[in-house]
Amino acid sequence: MATQLKNLSDFSETDVPSAAPYHFGIVVAEWNAEITNALYQGAYESLLEHGALIDNIFTYSVPGSFELIAGADILLKNKKLDAVICLGCVIQGETRHFDFICDAVANGISNVSLKYSKPVIFGVLTTDNQQQAIDRAGGKHGNKGVEGAVTAIKMANLFETLNS
Ligand SMILES: Nc1c(NC[C@H](O)[C@H](O)[C@H](O)CO)[nH]c(=O)[nH]c1=O
Numbered sequence: 001m002a003t004q005l006k007n008l009s010d011f012s013e014t015d016v017p018s019a020a021p022y023h024f025g026i027v028v029a030e031w032n033a034e035i036t037n038a039l040y041q042g043a044y045e046s047l048l049e050h051g052a053l054i055d056n057i058f059t060y061s062v063p064g065s066f067e068l069i070a071g072a073d074i075l076l077k078n079k080k081l082d083a084v085i086c087l088g089c090v091i092q093g094e095t096r097h098f099d100f101i102c103d104a105v106a107n108g109i110s111n112v113s114l115k116y117s118k119p120v121i122f123g124v125l126t127t128d129n130q131q132q133a134i135d136r137a138g139g140k141h142g143n144k145g146v147e148g149a150v151t152a153i154k155m156a157n158l159f160e161t162l163n164s
C-alpha cells in the first residue's frame with residue numbers, strides 16, 4: 001500500500017501561503033473523540049503555524065460525521081469564512097452503516113462547498129479499525145487534521161486569487 005511508505009502529512013512549507021488574511025471554520029465530530037480531538041489539534045496548530053489569527057478561527061463540534069454536512073452549511077450561511085475544515089473519524093463496525101455514512105459525508109461536504117462556492121475540506125478518516133485511525137491522527141502516517149489545514153489555506157488563497 002502506498003501509505004505504508006509515506007507520511008501523508010509531508011508537504012513543502014514553501015508551498016503554503018500565509019493564512020493571515022483568511023477566516024476559517026472548523027467543524028469537529030464528537031464520535032471517536034480521542035481521534036477527532038487529535039485531528040483538531042493538528043489542524044488548529046497548523047493554521048496558527050501558518051499565520052492564521054486566533055480570532056479568525058471559529059470551531060464548532062457536532063455529534064457525528066454525518067452532522068458535519070449540516071455544520072459546514074450553517075457555518076457558511078451565518079459567517080464570512082474563506083474555508084471550512086470538516087474533521088471526523090468513521091470506523092467500520094459490524095454493519096453497512098459505515099458505507100452509508102462515508103458516502104453521505106463525502107457527497108454532502110462536496111455539495112456544501114459547491115452551494116456556497118467556498119472550500120470545504122474533507123478531513124474525515126474512514127478506517128477499517130482504530131489503529132488505522134490512530135496512525136493518521138498524529139501517528140506514523142501523519143495527521144489528517146494537518147493536511148486539512150494546509151489544504152484549507154491553499155484553497156482559500158486560490159479562491160482569493162481567482163475571485164480578484
Ligand atoms: N459510527 C460512526 C458514526 N455514526 C454516527 C453518525 O455520524 C451520525 O451521528 C448518526 O447516524 C446520527 O445522524 N459517526 C462517526 O463520526 N464515526 C463513526 O464511526
Ligand SMILES: CC(=O)[C@@H](O)COP(=O)(O)O
Nearest residue numbers: 091092093094095097098
Ligand atoms: C460507522 C458506524 O456507524 C459504525 O461504527 C456503527 O457500528 P455498527 O455498524 O456495528 O452498528
